[in-house]
Amino acid sequence: MPRPKLSVIGLGYLGATHAICMADLGYDVVGVDIDAARIDALTNGTLPFFEPGLDELLGKVLPTGRLRFTTSYDEIADADVHFLCVGTPQRKGEYAADTSQIDAAVGSLATHVRRSCTLVGKSTVPVGTAERIAEHFATQDVELVWNPEFLREGWAIEDTLHPDRLVFGVASPRGEAAMREVFAPIIDSGVPVVVTDIATAQLVKVAANAFLATKISFINAMAEVCEVVHADVKKLSEALSYDERIGGRFLHAGLGFGGGCLPKDIRAFMARAGELGVDQALTFLTEVDAINQRRRARMVDLTRELLADSLSGRRIGILGAAFKPHSDDIRDSPALDVASRLHRAGAHVTVYDPAALANARRDYPALAYAESAVEAATGADAVLHLTEWPEFRQMEPAVLGDVVRRRNVVDGRNALDPERWRAAGWHYRALGRP
Numbered sequence: 068m069p070r071p072k073l074s075v076i077g078l079g080y081l082g083a084t085h086a087i088c089m090a091d092l093g094y095d096v097v098g099v100d101i102d103a104a105r106i107d108a109l110t111n112g113t114l115p116f117f118e119p120g121l122d123e124l125l126g127k128v129l130p131t132g133r134l135r136f137t138t139s140y141d142e143i144a145d146a147d148v149h150f151l152c153v154g155t156p157q158r159k160g161e162y163a164a165d166t167s168q169i170d171a172a173v174g175s176l177a178t179h180v181r182r183s184c185t186l187v188g189k190s191t192v193p194v195g196t197a198e199r200i201a202e203h204f205a206t207q208d209v210e211l212v213w214n215p216e217f218l219r220e221g222w223a224i225e226d227t228l229h230p231d232r233l234v235f236g237v238a239s240p241r242g243e244a245a246m247r248e249v250f251a252p253i254i255d256s257g258v259p260v261v262v263t264d265i266a267t268a269q270l271v272k273v274a275a276n277a278f279l280a281t282k283i284s285f286i287n288a289m290a291e292v293c294e295v296v297h298a299d300v301k302k303l304s305e306a307l308s309y310d311e312r313i314g315g316r317f318l319h320a321g322l323g324f325g326g327g328c329l330p331k332d333i334r335a336f337m338a339r340a341g342e343l344g345v346d347q348a349l350t351f352l353t354e355v356d357a358i359n360q361r362r363r364a365r366m367v368d369l370t371r372e373l374l375a376d377s378l379s380g381r382r383i384g385i386l387g388a389a390f391k392p393h394s395d396d397i398r399d400s401p402a403l404d405v406a407s408r409l410h411r412a413g414a415h416v417t418v419y420d421p422a423a424l425a426n427a428r429r430d431y432p433a434l435a436y437a438e439s440a441v442e443a444a445t446g447a448d449a450v451l452h453l454t455e456w457p458e459f460r461q462m463e464p465a466v467l468g469d470v471v472r473r474r475n476v477v478d479g480r481n482a483l484d485p486e487r488w489r490a491a492g493w494h495y496r497a498l499g500r501p
C-alpha cells in the first residue's frame with residue numbers, strides 16, 4: 068500500500084520539527100506557512116530557530132526530495148493527512164489563548180481541500196476548539212482527529228520520534244485507523260498509544276503542562292519557606308525525590324518556569340475553565356503562576372541585599388538569557404525578566420548567553436550584552452546565574468574571580484557547586500538555601 072502523503076500547516080517549532088521528522092521516516096511531506104521568509108529559509112536548509120540536531124536532519128532529508136516548503140495551500144490540496152501545527156499564543160492583555168492562526172489556517176484549508184482526507188490537530192488549544200474546526204468541513208469528507216504534542220525544546224527530535232506516548236483523540240474507527248497508519252513506524256518501535264475522544268485529547272496537553280508547572284511551583288513554594296527557616300531546598304528536594312510517588316523530575320527549585328508553553332498554557336487553561344463555568348477547579352493555578360512570578364522578584368531582592376541594599380549604579384553580570392538551557396528561545400524568559408527589573412532599578416546589567424544573544428538583543432535593546440561569561444562578569448559587583456547552561460556549571464570560579472570587582476554570585480538555578488565557588492573566595496547565595 069502506498070504511504071499517505073502528508074502536509075504540515077504552520078512551520079514554527081512544532082510544525083518544522085514534525086515535518087522534518089516525518090520526512091526522515093520516509094513520508095512525502097509538504098510544509099505550508101504564510102511567512103515567505105520562513106519558507107525561503109527552510110527551503111535553503113536554514114532553521115528559523117535553534118534546536119540541537121535539527122538543522123543536520125533538515126540537511127539530510129532535503130536532498131531526498133521528500134520534503135518541500137511552500138506558501139501555497141494549492142500545493143497541499145492532495146495530501147492524505149494534514150497536520151495542524153500553528154501557534155496559539157496568549158492574547159495581549161488577557162489570559163485566554165489567541166486562536167486566530169487556527170481559524171485562518173483552517174479557513175484556507177477548507178477552501179482548498181477537494182478530496183477525502185484526515186485533519187490532525189496538534190496545536191495546543193482551548194478544549195472545544197476541535198469541535199469548532201469540524202464545523203468548517205461540514206460539507207467535505209474531512210476526518211478530524213486530535214493528536215497533542217509534548218515536545219520539549221532542546222529534545223524536539225527525540226520527543227517527536229521516540230515520544231513517551233502517542234495520544235489519538237478520535238471520533239470514529241476511521242480516524243483511529245488513519246492515525247495508526249501514519250504513526251506506524253513510531254508505534255512499531257514500542258511507543259504506547261492512548262486512544263481517547265476528541266475533548267479528552269485536547270485536555271491532555273494542558274493538563275500535563277499544568278501538572279509540570281504545579282510541580283515546579285510546589286518546590287519553589289518550599290524554597291520560600293526554607294529561606295525563612297534557613298533550611299536547604301536542594302536537600303529537601305533530593306529527600307523527596309526518593310519517594311517514587313513523588314519523583315525527582317521537575318522538582319528543581321530556582322527561578323521557575325518560562326518559555327512559550329508553560330506560562331501561557333496554564334493561563335489559557337484558567338481562562339477556558341472560566342468560560343466553561345468550572346473556574347474553581349483551576350483557581351490553584353493562579354497561585355502556581357504567582358509563586359513563579361515571586362521567584363523573579365526574590366532574585367532581585369536577594370541581589371539588592373547582597374549589594375548593601377542598593378542596585379543603583381551597580382554592575383551586574385548575568386549568565387543566561389534563554390528561558391532554559393539548550394534553547395535560544397527567550398519567550399517569557401525568567402533570566403531576561405530579572406535582568407530588565409535590575410536594569411529598571413538602576414543597575415548596569417551585562418548579559419551573556421551561549422545561544423540566545425541575538426534574540427535577546429532584538430527584544431531587550433536597553434540591556435548591554437557580552438560575547439562571553441568572562442566579558443559579562445568583568446568589573447561586576449555581582450554575577451547572577453540565571454539559565455543553567457552546562458558551560459556555566461563547568462566554569463572555573465577562579466577565572467571569573469579574576470575579572471570581577473566583587474566576588475558575589477547568586478545562583479538562580481541551584482546548579483553551581485557552592486563548595487567550589489566558596490573555595491575560590493566567592494560569596495555564594497542561592498534561592499531557597501542558607
Ligand code: UDX
Nearest residue numbers: 216217218219220317318319323324325326328390391
Ligand atoms: C514544555 C513541556 O515540558 C512540553 O511537554 C510541552 O510540550 C511544551 O512545554 P518546554 O517549554 O520546552 O516544554 O520547557 P520545559 O523543559 O518543560 O521547561 C519549562 C521551564 O521550567 C523552564 O523555564 C525550566 O527552566 C523550568 N524548570 C523545569 C524548572 O524551573 N524546574 C524544573 O525542575 C524543571
